[in-house]
Amino acid sequence: MSADTPVLSMRGIGKSFTGVRALDDVSLDCHSGEVHAICGENGAGKSTLMKVLGGVYRPDEGEILLNGEPIAFRHPVEARRAGISIIHQELSLLPERSVADNIFLGLEPTRGGLLDRAAMQEGARKLLERVGARVQPDALVKSLSIAEQQLVEIAKALALDAQIIVMDEPTAALDERDAGRLLELVGTLRREGAAILYISHRMAELKAIADRITVLKDGRLVATHPAAALTPTTIVRLMVGRDLADFFPPPSDPARLGPVVLSVQGAGNVILSDIALDLHAGEIVGIAGLEGSGKGALGRALFGDEPFTRGRMVVDGQDGLIASPRAAITTGIGFLSDDRNKEGIAPQQSLRDNVLMTLRAFARRLLPPGSGAMARADADRQLTEVDVRAAGFAQEIRELSGGNQQKVVIGRWLARDPKLLIFLEPTRGIDVAAKAAIYQLMRDLADRGRAILMISSDLPEIIGVSDRILVMHEGRIVGELKRGASEEDVMHLALGTGTTEAAA
């Protein structure tokens, strides 16, 4: 084979599921030492394409060439043996097994028919060092943070000595610092000659590491360009097929700021200390911080999920620490969890059942059909208001994209019309168009006099949406930034290297 034969070449791949065209004539290739980024909205076909490559699905049309040789996988194991390693978005580690066990899962070294534990430990140690993970090979996976698990997942991919590595949104669960480390590792792997397919929604990442970028839309390939030739704006335009000039809605008018809705003083619990903040009607306040900074804990404390144990809290004129989510809701607080699947949706129930959940929590004892918490019209109005895209509102929510699921969960709160809404990672794992819709929804709520606390690990989102930014570090609020602050300003405070009241 010639030197410029791509390691991987997919030609004219097509795949349909019961009449739905998931992939249509998609061709792309990837060379040794190249990072080829793939982006597209949810449902654009990225994951299907990767599953075809990984042997999970067999393509209906087209062929896959490995070093110029056509191949056909009948099973994921065959793809792995051929040197294709896929790091899925959902981690696939066994929580109750050790790091070393996980890294060598299915490839366990043996000696005389028995597991060679010493070789596993040693091999795991080397791989962990390479990916920059400071974890012990014999630690149980469940004791690791999500970020560490992600690194173990990558070490597992490297154990294969894969020539092709596919990463599906590897930084989705990571904060900026860990994401940065991961990107460095991707750079190292590229230098060592791996061919890397990299799926991501984060524009900054794509600019930082991609050599070429391919955009998919509705199962078709829109374009493949050198990364240097694309700006974030053009990438977004290719993905959604239109310009998203107003991606972030305009800020609130400081003159129209309403009264204080939430006031906290000297509050704390096991994780948090000295929390003091005031939130006005009509503003969106962003809370930034690294993983472990306590920003998620702050949201949960305000909502009574893991309550404050000391300090003072006044919500809409009502004084007192909030002890349970139900009490929080009664006081006028709404809450969006950062774990939509575990704490948000009832996956196998209809959109209507899901959107009515909060209304039903506070309904009267008897529910005559067609009224109150059983009113189809009310449910449909809420779903329409948040602009959920679905085949029908009786559809099971699990069939929807993450963005639409998130809109349903937001819609749940509209019926209660809370004074204060706490959004934890409101756009995690959501495509660009749905992101913009959710930002607009938040801004509309603020303009109608609601106060919004947006807790997020996504820095561009924090900077683009918030009217003010509070930054947390080690369980405290360490600084406040005005709109217009840069990512560097936020990171300084988040890392604890900035001064308090910086840029105030």
Next chain:
Amino acid sequence: MNASADIATARPARDLPVAPLLFAGSLALYVATALATGQHAYLTGEGFVGLTQRMVGLGIVALGQTLVILVGSIDLSVANLISVSAVLASFIMKGEPAMIAPAVLAVLALSAAVGLVNGLIIARLDVNPLIATLGVGLILQGLLSASFSNFAGSVPAAFQAFAYGRIGPLPWSVLLLFVLAFAIWLLLARTRFGAHLYATGGNRDGARLAGIRTERVMIGAHVLCSLMAGLTGLYLASRLRAGAPWVGRDGVYDLESIAVVVIGGTLLAGGRGGVWGTLAGVFLFATLDAVFNMTGIDAFPKQVLRGAIVILAVAVYAVRSKGHVA
């Protein structure tokens, strides 16, 4: 239900009308077997009443099991609670009509207490429901075996009317089963508790963060389930004319009640399903009993067939709910 927002009662397995299909299929099997074996007595009014009477014992306990499975739990203690209830009822009655009311009250109070314990262990201590109810069931059986080894006491003739009495052509017990089924359907579809039950079963953490007091819902479902088991115990004592410490175990009411709930299309994970499917599952099992009686085949193939049906039902639902991937 068309006027109201869908509460998750409707069509568990993607547009498959489970309950009518099961009813129709079972009925066809019953009629065909009676015709084929020439036993036309089974096709008279009396024959059909006999068929529905086979549903009562399993039916009542399965209604309760439906509630706990919908809320995302399960109850393995029902069989042993049935034994305890049957023995307690006949032990207190000792053939005295005057003791019927105290005995019934005692059984219901005990059942409610067992349900409360199950619910508290599961909701407050966060013990896996399989383990919690298995443990409670073993404790109940242990206490019972320590105190009784054979039929205890007896049931007065007046109480036997529960199992054998009729109004018109319809046995009391069959009427009770259908009244209970209707009441539970109302509870699920028309009350706040029902809506909370579906929400909690659909996603316990999600329901809690939406403001539902999920612990209460979980405990309530378990109390109702145990009350149903207690009623089944009373029914069996009435039918057998005395309670024995093995009636629940012999009926395999724990596993069979779970089986019919699942056959009826209720998700084992909770959050979706309803009583009519369960009742249809009970009807299918009653039909199989009758069919095997008609053909005179012994009991072992019947067990094999039941097992196969449970697996088939779950497999059908699993395949149908995989849906499209895209």
